[in-house]
Amino acid sequence: MKRTEKKILNETLRNQSQEVFGEIIAELREKADLSQDDFAYECGVNRSFISKIEAGQTTVSLITLMKLAIGLNMQASDILIMLEKRIKEQTAKSAKKLKA
Numbered sequence: 001m002k003r004t005e006k007k008i009l010n011e012t013l014r015n016q017s018q019e020v021f022g023e024i025i026a027e028l029r030e031k032a033d034l035s036q037d038d039f040a041y042e043c044g045v046n047r048s049f050i051s052k053i054e055a056g057q058t059t060v061s062l063i064t065l066m067k068l069a070i071g072l073n074m075q076a077s078d079i080l081i082m083l084e085k086r087i088k089e090q091t092a093k094s095a096k097k098l099k100a
Helices: 003-031 036-043 047-054 062-071 076-099
Strands: none
Touching: 003 047, 003 076, 036 047, 036 062, 062 076
């Protein structure tokens, strides 16, 4: 794989990960019946940061991942497992479309 192809692949994966992660966090927050304000308070972060995460506009550090998990009363590893599963599913769907 050429350097430019790797760069494009990495950029695509990063964008896809941010987007899917945001969707997961929004779904989990809503399932917990928390507003963005309440969730931000539980996590110890700013509400606008939660909004950016859910919109897929930012990446999060491991510390932030831990804060989000604590705010959702769950394990950070469970969130990462959900992320990995969804990305694999999307990748498989995309590969099927390319083959068709």
